[in-house]
Amino acid sequence: MSKIIHTPGLVNVDEHDAKSATFTIEPLHTGYGMTLGNSIRRVLLSSIAGAAITSFKIEGATHEFTTIKGVKEDIVDIMLNLKGIRFRIFGDDTHNLRVIKKSKGTITAKDIETNADVEVVNPDHVIAHIDDEKASFVMDLVVETGRGYRTIEEGTAKKASDMIALDAIFSPVHRVRYKVENTRVGQMTDLDKLILTITTDGSITPRDAFEEASAILVNQYTALAGQTRIEAAAPLTASGEAPNSANEDEPTELMTSIDDLNLSARTTNALINNEIHTLKDLFSLSDAELRELKGFGSKALDEVKEKLAELEL
Numbered sequence: 001m002s003k004i005i006h007t008p009g010l011v012n013v014d015e016h017d018a019k020s021a022t023f024t025i026e027p028l029h030t031g032y033g034m035t036l037g038n039s040i041r042r043v044l045l046s047s048i049a050g051a052a053i054t055s056f057k058i059e060g061a062t063h064e065f066t067t068i069k070g071v072k073e074d075i076v077d078i079m080l081n082l083k084g085i086r087f088r089i090f091g092d093d094t095h096n097l098r099v100i101k102k103s104k105g106t107i108t109a110k111d112i113e114t115n116a117d118v119e120v121v122n123p124d125h126v127i128a129h130i131d132d133e134k135a136s137f138v139m140d141l142v143v144e145t146g147r148g149y150r151t152i153e154e155g156t157a158k159k160a161s162d163m164i165a166l167d168a169i170f171s172p173v174h175r176v177r178y179k180v181e182n183t184r185v186g187q188m189t190d191l192d193k194l195i196l197t198i199t200t201d202g203s204i205t206p207r208d209a210f211e212e213a214s215a216i217l218v219n220q221y222t223a224l225a226g227q228t229r230i231e232a233a234a235p236l237t238a239s240g241e242a243p244n245s246a247n248e249d250e251p252t253e254l255m256t257s258i259d260d261l262n263l264s265a266r267t268t269n270a271l272i273n274n275e276i277h278t279l280k281d282l283f284s285l286s287d288a289e290l291r292e293l294k295g296f297g298s299k300a301l302d303e304v305k306e307k308l309a310e311l312e313l
Contacts, residue, residue: 005029008036008194013207019199021206026183026193033180033192040196041176043213046148050172050203051087054150055163059138064164070135073128075164081128083169085109086121086201087143093117094144101137104130118143121202146170173209175199186257186277255280267303270295 110123183193
């Protein structure tokens with residue numbers, strides 16, 4: 001096993017929709033698929049910044065067990081509905097919002113009177129129903145930003161005596177799934193591939209949530225590392241070797257692995273056994289030098305030339 005721990009790459013992002021995406025990360029050092037997958041998942045579910053309603057007040061209601069004339073739902077039902085409203089807030093300020101409805105019908109999140117710094121992500125979310133033409137509904141909301149989950153007891157802001165406090169679910173990430181598969185690079189067959197699927201509430205994109213979780217982990221581990229620094233190893237190439245920075249301007253075709261040419265097993269093994277892993281290595285030798293390779297003869301050379309001609313290389 002190599003002593004070097006190479007850095008992985010985000011090789012693919014499959015965006016299913018605005019709220020869900022799958023990230024493919026490879027190649028990872030042996031065992032690092034589970035290590036990174038579990039740590040990123042835990043941070044995504046617990047530590048991404050979001051916004052939620054932390055308290056509210058309805059005219060005519062003094063506590064959560066009050067019923068409101070002309071409104072189908074009681075206060076407890078309305079409390080549960082308020083927890084499902086998702087906000088996108090620009091900045092860290094606390095915002096006081098209001099809902100006013102004076103006609104029969106359904107009260108939804110789009111009835112919330114917002115400002116320039118607050119956006120309702122799910123405006124069709126139902127809050128309550130008014131079933132009396134003469135009834136009116138006036139509600140004040142307090143929306144705050146935070147991370148994770150906060151109980152009523154943990155709330156630090158002093159609420160007015162007529163405000164009803166809510167448990168706050170700030171996290172904008174609804175679900176995170178990951179799985180680890182085997183992958184290979186060149187002759188290295190014991191590497192990991194991490195496939196991570198993130199679903200959010202729409203107030204943040206899956207990519208932004210993924211990058212924020214990664215940045216949080218970087219900050220945490222950097223603080224623990226003190227003054228110790230380890231030089232980051234370059235990502236692996238198709239040949240299983242780190243790329244040479246001096247050759248960054250060379251065509252990418254030259255880094256194609258010998259394994260990817262679909263040559264016969266005998267010819268492929270002969271090239272690899274002679275430390276020829278990429279097209280660059282192959283092109284660096286003349287025909288005469290190739291014939292002198294151990295286990296590589298004229299038939300193998302003809303096969304290689306035919307394959308290169310077929311690929312127009």
